[in-house]
Amino acid sequence: MDLGPYLFLASLEGAVTAAVLALTAVGLSLVFGVMRVVNVAHGEFFMLGAVLAWWVASLAGGHPAIGFALAVLVAPVIAGAIAAAADFIVLKRLDYDPENTIVATIGILYIIQQTVLMTYGPDARPVEAPFSYRIYFPWFGYSAYKLFVIAAAVAILLGVWAIMARTRIGLVLRATQLDRETAQAFGIPVERVYALVFGLGAGLAALAAVLIVPIQQAHYLMGGDPLLLSFIVVIIGGLGSLSGTVVAAIIIGMSDGIISVFFTPTLAKIIATLLVAFILVFRPTGLFGTRSA
Amino acid sequence: MLDVSNILVAYGEAPVLHGISLAVNAGEILCLMGRNGAGKTTTMKAIMGLLPLSAGSVHLDGEDISALPPHEVPKRGIGYIPQGRRLFSELTVAENLEIGLMVRGGGKKVRDRVLDIFPRLRERLGQRAETLSGGEQQMLATARALCIEPKLLLLDEPTEGLQPSMIDQIRQVIVEMKMQGVAILLVEQRVDAVLSIADRVAFIENGRNRDIVDAATLRKNHALLTRYVGV
Incomplete structure (x- = not known):
């Protein structure tokens, strides 16, 4: 294969990585932006999404599309509900103290991970893709499902943007992010907003995992990489900036895909981590961040 | 009271x-x-x-x-106008007022009445609060509180x-209230x-x-x- 088509294939792989990463990282960014909580358990909500997707799909039976559609609806809601409960039971009681919540979310990470290990077990299990067409380009065939993942991620991100920019609930979230105390003085129930945001952030990670699980397989340790990459993306994009997060996810996802195809995945991670180091040295607020955290 | x-x-x-x-x-x-x-x-x-x-x-x-x-x-x-104004800086004038209106479900009528008190804000509805002058910011902080119909x-x-x-204008509003x-x-x-x-x-x-x-x-x-x- 010539360099051109090869680069095209690598870009497609990068776009899939970028799409899933953008969804996951936007969830992390939303939680940090509004609540100022660094959610170390974010990757576990991603993993929960994948495991729940397998569970729902295996219960549903029938055509794989039925199980997948159910998983898209059910898995993010359950993961979000668990997150909202964790917020209510743990984070609220710590008064959202920045340092204490880091330690607490590390605890939540292990609770979720070990609970999944004890119930779901140590195996990696596949979820069948809802459809298995291949699209034939002149040089190679490519899974239509992967293209669907890209399109779905774009649609979901547009939906998140519309909610934040155009709805009353988005207005309430942005006001809470800008000034928690004044928001409260204007009747905004900050505690409920926080539970909602924590649930929404986890739900986005779970949704990303449902999309990727037909390509990757569900496993109880799969939350590590998305967590690391999400942190990289959120730092590069600027803490709390959703648009910055999306741009950074595209940069990191695409370069990860392309470098992985041409060289090795390890080199891709090295370069991404190096990029974070440079950003932290030369532009600590990130590409789109305006204020320091 | x-x-x-x-x-x-x-x-x-x-x-x-x-x-x-x-x-x-x-x-x-x-x-x-x-x-x-x-x-x-x-x-x-x-x-x-x-x-x-x-x-x-x-x-x-x-x-x-x-x-x-x-x-x-x-x-x-209760309408609160905090020290230092504490506007939602990245939100527009209209959005800041909307936050005030949401507190007690105030509608267009309340909004119009408040904007009649501060006509300058009506010209700046789409502008971000942080781009207003100091006086306009104080007007907005006051208007936001009045949206509660306190x-x-x-x-x-x-x-x-x-x-x-x-200062004179703000004082007139206080006396009017x-x-x-x-x-x-x-x-x-x-x-x-x-x-x-x-x-x-x-x-x-x-x-x-x-x-x-x-x-x-x-x-x-x-x-x-x-x-x-x-x-």
């Missing part, structure tokens, strides 16, 4: 208010005076429920609002850092401003109540002003 009785507030271990009591009636302007750090802003925040009370209570029209969760307090009809207004140094024409029967609790440093609009003045010192006197008495006798605020 507002009845603050013997409230104690502490930041962590350090007590800031040692038992403040005051009452504001409908159609009355009570001014809170005292040196920096005397506890004026803390008193305001405590009334809004933003700080937990160690003791004492705050009643509004007989209802114990200090027992409510903080976000329920403004819904009883029966009690808390104003914390509303004229701080403003030019005279703007008083005429409409709104109870007003005002924190203000400028003695001339206080003496011209306040009905009564409550002095506080080191988190404790001192004298509460009629403004008319103060106009004749400056001794208390010298004693509590040093002017």
Whole structure:
């Protein structure tokens, strides 16, 4: 294969990585932006999404599309509900103290991970893709499902943007992010907003995992990489900036895909981590961040 | 209307208010005076429920609002204009007003009435709050509170850092609200401003109540002003 088509294939792989990463990282960014909580358990909500997707799909039976559609609806809601409960039971009681919540979310990470290990077990299990067409380009065939993942991620991100920019609930979230105390003085129930945001952030990670699980397989340790990459993306994009997060996810996802195809995945991670180091040295607020955290 | 009785507030271990009591009636302007750090802003925040009370209570029209969760307090009809304005800086003028309107479900009518008071804001509806001039920001902070259709207004140094024409405009709005029967609790440093609009003045010192006197008495006798605020 010539360099051109090869680069095209690598870009497609990068776009899939970028799409899933953008969804996951936007969830992390939303939680940090509004609540100022660094959610170390974010990757576990991603993993929960994948495991729940397998569970729902295996219960549903029938055509794989039925199980997948159910998983898209059910898995993010359950993961979000668990997150909202964790917020209510743990984070609220710590008064959202920045340092204490880091330690607490590390605890939540292990609770979720070990609970999944004890119930779901140590195996990696596949979820069948809802459809298995291949699209034939002149040089190679490519899974239509992967293209669907890209399109779905774009649609979901547009939906998140519309909610934040155009709805009353988005207005309430942005006001809470800008000034928690004044928001409260204007009747905004900050505690409920926080539970909602924590649930929404986890739900986005779970949704990303449902999309990727037909390509990757569900496993109880799969939350590590998305967590690391999400942190990289959120730092590069600027803490709390959703648009910055999306741009950074595209940069990191695409370069990860392309470098992985041409060289090795390890080199891709090295370069991404190096990029974070440079950003932290030369532009600590990130590409789109305006204020320091 | 507002009845603050013997409230104690502490930041962590350090007590800031040692038992403040005051009452504001409908159609009355009570001014809170005292040196920096005397506890004026803390008193305001405590009334809004933003700080937990160690003791004492705050009643509004007989209802114990200090027992409510903080976000329920403004819904009883309290408009708060915090020190330093505390606008939602990245939101537009229209969005800041919308936050105020949402508190008590105020509709277009309320919004129009508020914008009639501050016509300058109508020209700037789509602009981000942080891009407004200082005077316009104070107008917006005031307008946001008026969107609640308050029966009690808390104003914390509303004229701080403003030019005279703007101070005059803000003062007119305060007097207008008083005429409409709104109870007003005002924190203000400028003695001339206080003496011209306040009905009564409550002095506080080191988190404790001192004298509460009629403004008319103060106009004749400056001794208390010298004693509590040093002017």
